[in-house]
Amino acid sequence: MKAKVVFTILLMVLLFTTCEQNYYYEADPRFFNDAMHGNIIGKVIQTNSKAIIVVSQVNPVDSVVINPIDGSFEINNLPIGNYDLIIKAKNYRIYKMCNVMIQGGGSTYIGKVDLSTVPDLLSSHYPEDQGEVVYNNRYSRLTISMTFTQPMDRESVEEAFSMDPPTEGIFYWGQYSTAPNWIYYGEAMGIHGFDAGATITTYSKITSFSYQVSQKDSYTDTTYNVTLSTTARDTAGNHLRFPLEFSFRTIQSSSTINGIQTIPYHGDVDVNLISHSGIQIIFPRNMDQRSTEEAIHIMPATDIIFIWPQKNTLTIYTGGAFKADTKYTITISSNAKDLDGNRLGNPFSFYFSTASVGVSNTSPINGELFVSPSTDIRITFNTYMVKSSVQDALIISPYVSGTLNWYNDSKTLMEFNPSQSLKNNTKYTVTIGTNARDIFGSSLKEAYIFSFITRPD
Numbered sequence: 001m002k003a004k005v006v007f008t009i010l011l012m013v014l015l016f017t018t019c020e021q022n023y024y025y026e027a028d029p030r031f032f033n034d035a036m037h038g039n040i041i042g043k044v045i046q047t048n049s050k051a052i053i054v055v056s057q058v059n060p061v062d063s064v065v066i067n068p069i070d071g072s073f074e075i076n077n078l079p080i081g082n083y084d085l086i087i088k089a090k091n092y093r094i095y096k097m098c099n100v101m102i103q104g105g106g107s108t109y110i111g112k113v114d115l116s117t118v119p120d121l122l123s124s125h126y127p128e129d130q131g132e133v134v135y136n137n138r139y140s141r142l143t144i145s146m147t148f149t150q151p152m153d154r155e156s157v158e159e160a161f162s163m164d165p166p167t168e169g170i171f172y173w174g175q176y177s178t179a180p181n182w183i184y185y186g187e188a189m190g191i192h193g194f195d196a197g198a199t200i201t202t203y204s205k206i207t208s209f210s211y212q213v214s215q216k217d218s219y220t221d222t223t224y225n226v227t228l229s230t231t232a233r234d235t236a237g238n239h240l241r242f243p244l245e246f247s248f249r250t251i252q253s254s255s256t257i258n259g260i261q262t263i264p265y266h267g268d269v270d271v272n273l274i275s276h277s278g279i280q281i282i283f284p285r286n287m288d289q290r291s292t293e294e295a296i297h298i299m300p301a302t303d304i305i306f307i308w309p310q311k312n313t314l315t316i317y318t319g320g321a322f323k324a325d326t327k328y329t330i331t332i333s334s335n336a337k338d339l340d341g342n343r344l345g346n347p348f349s350f351y352f353s354t355a356s357v358g359v360s361n362t363s364p365i366n367g368e369l370f371v372s373p374s375t376d377i378r379i380t381f382n383t384y385m386v387k388s389s390v391q392d393a394l395i396i397s398p399y400v401s402g403t404l405n406w407y408n409d410s411k412t413l414m415e416f417n418p419s420q421s422l423k424n425n426t427k428y429t430v431t432i433g434t435n436a437r438d439i440f441g442s443s444l445k446e447a448y449i450f451s452f453i454t455r456p457d
Contacts, residue, residue: 035104040075042110044087047071049115051089055100057081078102087113091242093120119240121232123147123207126178129246133180135220140180141169142213142250144226147176150234151205160232160240164225167217177210180218220286223249259284262330266350273324273354273383273438274412278307279316281330285338286311295336295344299329311339321383322354324442357438358382359448360412362430366450373424373454377416383438384411393433393444398426411439425456 044051044066053073054063061083066073080102087095093116102108118125126145127133135142144163158171228244263280264271283292292314293306305317322328329351336344363378364371377396391404394416402418422428429451437443 036080037077038080038102038104039107040078040083040085040100040102040110041107042073043112044071044073044089045112045114046089046092049089049092051087051092051115054086054088055083056086057083074107080104085110087115089115092116093118094241117245119228119242119244121148121150121152121234121238121240122228122244123149125226125244125246126176127246127248129248131248133248133250135180135218135250140218141215142218142224143177143179143181143210144213145176145178145208145210146228146244147208148234149207150236150238151207153233153235154206154209157209157228157232160229161211162227162229163213164227165217165219165222167213167224169211169213169217171209171211173206173209175210176208181210181212218250220250223247260332260348262350264352266352268352270355271322271352273321273357275322277315278318279328279330281314281316281332283312283314283338285340285342287314288337288339288341289314292332292336295333297331297333299331300326321438321440323440324354324357324383324438327351327353355382356445357385357436357442358444359432362450364450364452366452368452370455371422371452373422375422376418377430378407378413379416379430379432380413381438382412385414385436385438387414389443390414390432390436393436395431395433397429397431398423400428422454424454427451427453 040053040055042053047066047068047070049066049071050068051066051071052063053066053075055061055075055078062075062078064073064075082099082101085097085100095113095115097110100108100110117129124147126143133142154171154173161171225245225247228240230240230243233239261282263277263282264275289306289308296304296306296316298304298316298318300323303319305319307315307317309315316330329349331347331349332344334344334347338344358381360380360382362380364375379390381390387404387406394404396416400416400418400422401420402416404414404416407413407415429449432444432448434444434447
């Protein structure tokens with residue numbers, strides 16, 4: 001007889017289904033009932049919430065308060081059938097589970113329930129509670145966003161919204177942003193998580209907003225507390241049951257708290273010889289400029305100029321182009337300090353290797369057809385070149401007389417001006433030999449050759 005009962009219970013475990021959350025039957029001898037009755041048991045994680053559990057079938061059937069010691073609850077001797085379960089607690093979102101199946105002879109365990117502190121009319125908010133936002137950009141503003149489950153009365157929401165420290169800003173309804181917003185580049189919004197929170201047909205249908213904090217109130221290394229009070233209501237007049245309260249912190253850098261970012265990256269190869277961004281070092285903290293500059297050493301030794309675009313970003317200018325085929329090693333000693341006087345702690349070092357001297361592009365391009373006979377020939381190098389060496393290394397076949405000049409006073413783009421028009425319908429081959437060298441004396445490793453054909457008469 002006992003074996004038959006156990007088999008029946010196991011069969012029930014395999015057959016039951018849920019509508020919102022997985023749950024299972026727990027065969028606990030304490031809660032065995034007759035074949036026509038069963039139990040609901042579970043736990044609420046927030047043991048001090050004084051949560052009330054209500055089960056109903058259209059109308060309430062039974063209720064119980066959780067055990068304040070471990071958050072457990074049990075509702076016993078329920079007739080078999082499906083029940084809706086609601087958990088209510090002050091300052092917690094109402095938790096609902098529908099169609100909880102009760103079968104005879106055992107207990108339905110709904111698991112551990114984690115009550116939310118997000119009010120019932122709220123669906124989500126950005127930033128998340130206790131979250132961190134990377135913010136150290138001169139061209140962006142902080143953004144706070146909320147999405148609701150119902151269309152909201154916009155005036156009541158804006159009046160109910162507040163921040164500490166206090167801020168000024170603008171509400172943008174029908175939008176939901178998950179990142180600080182760019183000030184000058186509206187198209188960047190689509191790249192940084194900008195998403196419409198509603199299809200706007202009338203103002204009464206809007207269910208989300210983004211609040212953009214003015215730049216003067218957008219600080220780094222600051223904890224912001226956000227509140228939406230219970231005066232906020234939806235368009236049907238329903239208020240928040242309890243206020244929404246969350247906080248977030250802005251931090252200076254997206255790297256780890258002690259991490260340092262560099263451009264070029266550590267270990268990069270074939271780095272462009274002309275870098276308009278120089279060597280960049282991005283610190284996780286705002287740095288003391290003097291101690292940081294004194295702590296920096298570069299090999300091979302070179303004259304350098306420091307410039308600070310931001311308090312945590314240092315650009316090193318090496319006086320022009322990098323040397324070709326060279327490994328640069330940059331070391332920062334532990335004597336570098338941040339603005340609070342804290343030392344870097346451990347020395348930091350990174351290196352990168354530069355590219356060889358080479359040709360970036362030509363005009364006409366290699367293989368080009370129907371080139372105008374009156375064209376000039378242009379050659380762009382990836383670094384500053386010695387003009388006389390290029391002139392000696394330049395060969396055009398068939399032979400063309402002319403002069404070689406810097407184009408627009410550039411040190412990388414040279415233009416060969418033929419003394420007379422090129423021949424029609426003719427293939428020309430241009431060779432730059434390995435004796436062409438840059439200002440540091442580095443030469444092309446191999447000759448660069450390209451060809452083109454002029455157009456017919």
